[in-house]
Amino acid sequence: MFDCSVNPAVESGMEAHNKTPVVLLSCGSFNPITNMHLRMFELARDHLEGSGQYTVVKGIISPVGDSYKKKGLIEATHRLEMARLATESSDWITVNSWEIDQPQWLETVKVLRHHSEELRAVGKKGDEVDLDKYGKKRRVSRSRLSSSPQLQRVVPQVMMLCGADVLESFGIPNLWKPEDIVEIVGRYGVVCITRSGNNIHKFIYQTDVLWKLCRKIHVVHEWVTNDISATHVRRALRRGQSVKYLVPDPVLSYVQEHNLYSSESENKNADVVLAPLQINSGASLS
Ligand SMILES: Nc1ncnc2c1ncn2[C@@H]1O[C@H](COP(=O)(O)OP(=O)(O)OP(=O)(O)O)[C@@H](O)[C@H]1O
Numbered sequence: 049m050f051d052c053s054v055n056p057a058v059e060s061g062m063e064a065h066n067k068t069p070v071v072l073l074s075c076g077s078f079n080p081i082t083n084m085h086l087r088m089f090e091l092a093r094d095h096l097e098g099s100g101q102y103t104v105v106k107g108i109i110s111p112v113g114d115s116y117k118k119k120g121l122i123e124a125t126h127r128l129e130m131a132r133l134a135t136e137s138s139d140w141i142t143v144n145s146w147e148i149d150q151p152q153w154l155e156t157v158k159v160l161r162h163h164s165e166e167l168r169a170v171g172k173k174g175d176e177v178d179l180d181k182y183g184k185k186r187r188v189s190r191s192r193l194s195s196s197p198q199l200q201r202v203v204p205q206v207m208m209l210c211g212a213d214v215l216e217s218f219g220i221p222n223l224w225k226p227e228d229i230v231e232i233v234g235r236y237g238v239v240c241i242t243r244s245g246n247n248i249h250k251f252i253y254q255t256d257v258l259w260k261l262c263r264k265i266h267v268v269h270e271w272v273t274n275d276i277s278a279t280h281v282r283r284a285l286r287r288g289q290s291v292k293y294l295v296p297d298p299v300l301s302y303v304q305e306h307n308l309y310s311s312e313s314e315n316k317n318a319d320v321v322l323a324p325l326q327i328n329s330g331a332s333l334s
């Protein structure tokens with residue numbers, strides 16, 4: 049699974065007719081969205097499609113709700129709008145507000161389930177399956193779905209897209225439920241982008257459950273190390289420093305227009321326990 053760069057199917061120019069369609073779902077604070085968040089999607093798509101086994105039909109950014117209670121998390125409406133502005137120039141990355149619209153913080157596995165069920169429901173109805181890379185819906189009739197084995201598998205597989213820090217956070221006691229980890233990795237699969245400061249291969253090797261499921265973890269090595277983080281962007285902004293070229297220009301304009309990110313906003317939730325830590329107790333990952 050810790051694959052190399054050359055893929056025999058691609059090398060020989062072999063056309064795979066039975067590629068699995070994939071929707072990449074990234075959950076996170078996006079506080080604010082940065083260029084690296086967008087790059088993650090491009091890197092993941094290149095990697096999966098380069099394997100010759102997948103075709104990536106859509107990317108979904110799902111900002112976390114305010115009830116996540118992470119320190120410095122500004123209002124969801126702003127984070128959502130910035131993500132919308134950032135993805136305006138993309139023909140395949142979208143932003144979804146379902147998670148934000150929920151009354152409480154939701155485990156990531158529930159967000160994966162929701163999007164997976166939604167795609168399945170659309171596929172079953174046989175009307176519109178969002179297969180087109182360019183955001184256009186392709187109509188697939190019910191009769192065609194049942195008569196063609198290839199089209200029967202047309203409902204895309206949702207995969208979680210994350211950076212190595214999030215995958216490594218699986219090891220933090222009480223942050224993730226062990227059964228959620230098994231479902232996220234085993235049922236959906238993960239595409240994980242390497243991040244400086246994280247040794248993801250070692251972490252997978254040292255974690256029994258991840259090692260067992262390692263075929264479902266696609267590690268994408270980002271050779272052009274890019275350590276942009278939202279933390280760094282917020283720090284620069286509250287110090288009055290430039291963040292141009294770290295975030296898309298429309299995001300920067302929005303931040304300036306609404307005067308976002310100050311010492312006060314960074315102190316939000318300072319004394320509050322993160323929602324998953326409040327909810328979970330007991331079992332940790334072995
Ligand atoms: N430079 C990066 N390289 C790889 N993955 C990244 C990078 N920046 C963010 N990500 C990933 O993007 C997703 C959303 O991240 P999140 O909103 O937490 O951003 P962040 O920059 O890590 O935020 P913060 O600095 O506030 O913790 C996560 O899966 C995270 O691992």
Ligand SMILES: NC(=O)c1ccc[n+]([C@@H]2O[C@H](COP(=O)(O)O)[C@@H](O)[C@H]2O)c1
Pocket residue numbers: 075076077078111112116118154155156157214223224225228324
């Ligand atoms: N148990 C869980 O499902 C769990 C735990 C911690 C974080 N998360 C999610 O991971 C993402 C992490 O975002 P941050 O890196 O910004 O904290 C968020 O979308 C959050 O909801 C999920």
